[in-house]
Amino acid sequence: MSQLRKDPITGRWILVNITNPKRPEDFDLRPQAKKGGTCPFCAGNEKMTPPEVEAIRNPDTGRDTGGWLVRVVPNKFPALKIEGDLDQRGIGIYDMSNGIGAHEVIIETPDHSKDLGDLTEDEMRNVIFKYRSRILDLEKDVRFRYMLIFKNHGLQAGASLEHTHTQLVALPIIPKRVIEELKGAANYFNYKERCVFCDIIANEKQEKLRVVSENSNFIAFCPFVSRFPYETWILPKTHARHFRSIDDNRVGEMASILKDTLARIKKTLNDPPYNFIIHTSPVRDGMNEGFHWHLEIMPKLTHVAGFEWGSGFYINPTSPEAAAKYLREVK
Amino acid sequence: MPELRKDPIIGRWVIVSIERAKRPSDFKAARPEEEESGQCPFCEGHEKQTPTEIFAIRQADSKKDKPGWDVRVVPSISPKFTIHGGLDRRGIGMYDIMNPIGAHEIIIESPQHLSDISQLPKEKIELIIKVSAERLIDLEKDPRFKYGLLFKNHGLKAGGSKATKHIRSQIIVTPVTPTRVKEELRGSLFYYRYKERCIFCDIIRQELDTETRVVMDTKHIIALAPFASRFPFEIWILPKKHCSDFMNIKKDEINDLAVVLKTVIGKLSKALNNPPYNYMLHTAPFRRDERAGYWTTIKDDYHWHIELTPRITQVAGFEWGSGFYINPTPPEDAAKYLRETEL
Numbered sequence: 100m101s102q103l104r105k106d107p108i109t110g111r112w113i114l115v116n117i118t119n120p121k122r123p124e125d126f127d128l129r130p131q132a133k134k135g136g137t138c139p140f141c142a143g144n145e146k147m148t149p150p151e152v153e154a155i156r157n158p159d160t161g162r163d164t165g166g167w168l169v170r171v172v173p174n175k176f177p178a179l180k181i182e183g184d185l186d187q188r189g190i191g192i193y194d195m196s197n198g199i200g201a202h203e204v205i206i207e208t209p210d211h212s213k214d215l216g217d218l219t220e221d222e223m224r225n226v227i228f229k230y231r232s233r234i235l236d237l238e239k240d241v242r243f244r245y246m247l248i249f250k251n252h253g254l255q256a257g258a259s260l261e262h263t264h265t266q267l268v269a270l271p272i273i274p275k276r277v278i279e280e281l282k283g284a285a286n287y288f289n290y291k292e293r294c295v296f297c298d299i300i301a302n303e304k305q306e307k308l309r310v311v312s313e314n315s316n317f318i319a320f321c322p323f324v325s326r327f328p329y330e331t332w333i334l335p336k337t338h339a340r341h342f343r344s345i346d347d348n349r350v351g352e353m354a355s356i357l358k359d360t361l362a363r364i365k366k367t368l369n370d371p372p373y374n375f376i377i378h379t380s381p382v383r384d385g386m387n388e389g390f391h392w393h394l395e396i397m398p399k400l401t402h403v404a405g406f407e408w409g410s411g412f413y414i415n416p417t418s419p420e421a422a423a424k425y426l427r428e429v430k
Numbered sequence: 431m432p433e434l435r436k437d438p439i440i441g442r443w444v445i446v447s448i449e450r451a452k453r454p455s456d457f458k459a460a461r462p463e464e465e466e467s468g469q470c471p472f473c474e475g476h477e478k479q480t481p482t483e484i485f486a487i488r489q490a491d492s493k494k495d496k497p498g499w500d501v502r503v504v505p506s507i508s509p510k511f512t513i514h515g516g517l518d519r520r521g522i523g524m525y526d527i528m529n530p531i532g533a534h535e536i537i538i539e540s541p542q543h544l545s546d547i548s549q550l551p552k553e554k555i556e557l558i559i560k561v562s563a564e565r566l567i568d569l570e571k572d573p574r575f576k577y578g579l580l581f582k583n584h585g586l587k588a589g590g591s592k593a594t595k596h597i598r599s600q601i602i603v604t605p606v607t608p609t610r611v612k613e614e615l616r617g618s619l620f621y622y623r624y625k626e627r628c629i630f631c632d633i634i635r636q637e638l639d640t641e642t643r644v645v646m647d648t649k650h651i652i653a654l655a656p657f658a659s660r661f662p663f664e665i666w667i668l669p670k671k672h673c674s675d676f677m678n679i680k681k682d683e684i685n686d687l688a689v690v691l692k693t694v695i696g697k698l699s700k701a702l703n704n705p706p707y708n709y710m711l712h713t714a715p716f717r718r719d720e721r722a723g724y725w726t727t728i729k730d731d732y733h734w735h736i737e738l739t740p741r742i743t744q745v746a747g748f749e750w751g752s753g754f755y756i757n758p759t760p761p762e763d764a765a766k767y768l769r770e771t772e773l
Binding site for chain 2: 101102103104105107109110111112114176178179180183185191192193194195196197198199247249250251254255256257258266268270271272274275276277279298299302306323324374375376377378395397402403404405406407408409410411412414
């Protein structure tokens with residue numbers, strides 16, 4: 100038996116298999132072996148990337164040389180270019196502008212053999228510090244309206260380089276998926292005078308069915324309306340609209356829960372390809388009443404097919420209740 | 431300089447690479463032959479391996495669930511939605527749920543074990559189009575259903591099955607109007623209120639005028655690479671005369687649509703080395719005049735169309751997180767390559 104469930108944030112419907120959920124072993128999972136070879140993100144190859152923007156380095160090392168822990172560089176093949184004006188214009192009925200934006204790569208470790216989840220908590224903390232500092236820096240540019248942090252792990256999740264890294268794109272518009280969440284959260288807030296994400300957290304803590312793990316400031320759970328099998332969200336438990344305002348203490352707790360969650364996913368699903376993204380408030384547009392920043396982890400275990408593309412309606416073969424149980428119980 | 435282009439219907443932005451535009455040969459990487467792992471239940475002679483047929487175009491002397499058919503419609507072997515029962519809309523705490531009432535049918539497009547629609551003669555494709563429209567007309571009669579989505583998954587990466595590549599399309603009927611369709615309906619309404627014209631008709635006019643994104647033009651049906659294509663070699667196929675419901679397709683349009691589907695998919699397979707692809711039909715919702723939440727101008731402001739999207743790039747974190755796509759091939763280039771591909 101399946102169930103149709105409605106996302107309380109965006110109103111999107113999903114179809115979830117509740118009686119016969121697909122177990123981890125039902126997916127065609129092969130661990131992703133790293134090929135190695137010359138890699139522009141490895142220590143010693145700093146000259147192969149554009150000049151670094153920022154790094155956490157040993158005190159006696161110079162820019163664009165070895166001896167770093169986390170390194171941020173511009174993307175060599177950026178989707179958007181930093182120089183120039185937007186120049187918004189119309190062509191007949193169409194609207195367009197120049198592709199202005201920033202596209203940076205956060206190299207999480209100099210060690211090619213490691214994945215993000217293999218880092219120590221201290222190393223993970225440094226990575227999150229860099230997410231925060233790059234956003235704070237790029238926000239000064241008034242052309243940018245949104246900062247999207249995302250990670251592609253594995254070929255099927257779109258990673259073109261196997262050395263573990265996160266990307267940051269500064270956009271001159273607010274992306275559609277974020278607008279949907281902002282609007283949904285604002286509607287809920289108008290009706291209830293409460294944050295929909297805070298209500299979800301309270302509900303999940305009470306029901307416990309979908310919770311994967313928790314620490315004093317963060318919770319990880321499989322959302323009631325997961326689009327993908329084993330989809331997992333991480334949220335700060337106290338209401339916070341902007342990721343960039345996270346304090347140092349919470350960075351430590353976020354590092355710990357992210358490391359733990361990625362390790363659970365890796366173990367349960369045999370190192371699956373995955374994407375994660377951080378959804379935070381727009382830089383300076385307001386319109387974030389009742390919005391609550393969060394991180395969405397989406398393992399890529401199934402192919403998105405014509406029905407999903409045509410309808411925006413997802414079919415999830417593993418109920419989030421079953422997924423959370425597997426993730427909770429994995430050693 | 432890359433360009434940011436806005437979809438005029440739903441307002442979605444797309445980043446289009448201009449300088450490092452990818453050509454078909456960049457996507458042509460050898461595709462491993464996808465092995466079929468099972469005996470095919472869709473071939474002529476194997477009729478007993480599917481659930482009982484719902485509809486078929488058959489030779490006069492042949493019987494139900496026996497050989498002698500051209501197009502055959504059966505319920506899905508693993509249906510995602512079930513036809514029996516009530517919706518039972520209800521809340522669980524803050525969440526809303528209902529039962530998955532709907533229908534899931536498979537349109538088997540040929541009795542022979544072919545894997546691509548372009549291998550069929552035009553006359554057989556016309557039959558497939560007729561059967562698709564008739565199934566939607568029949569399913570609309572059930573008052574529980576709000577929307578029927580016709581789609582095709584070709585190749586594993588497009589969600590096709592491992593067991594068999596036998597050509598078929600699917601119809602899933604849902605008790606809610608899907609999000610993606612709602613966005614288009616709302617966008618079209620917004621434009622109609624502002625201009626008192628159908629946005630799709632305006633797009634067709636402008637594309638015929640500039641010609642750069644037209645892939646194929648016939649008397650009744652046009653194929654074009656949309657200005658804000660999400661994917662390289664994305665193609666939309668539309669009737670040139672305004673019509674909101676695919677179910678009202680006319681005979682002349684069926685003929686032209688068959689030619690366009692055969693030609694465009696044939697060219698795509700040749701230019702991109704048999705790429706995986708999906709196509710889906712977007713038409714107006716069922717029985718909308720009797721329902722709350724719809725408006726009376728859908729007939730005038732919405733325009734049915736088919737979206738054909740090759741799956742030759744990986745959708746990654748950026749796209750999932752933003753709903754904003756990066757397209758490495760400008761649609762003008764894609765249309766030109768396809769126009770120039772000889773069959």
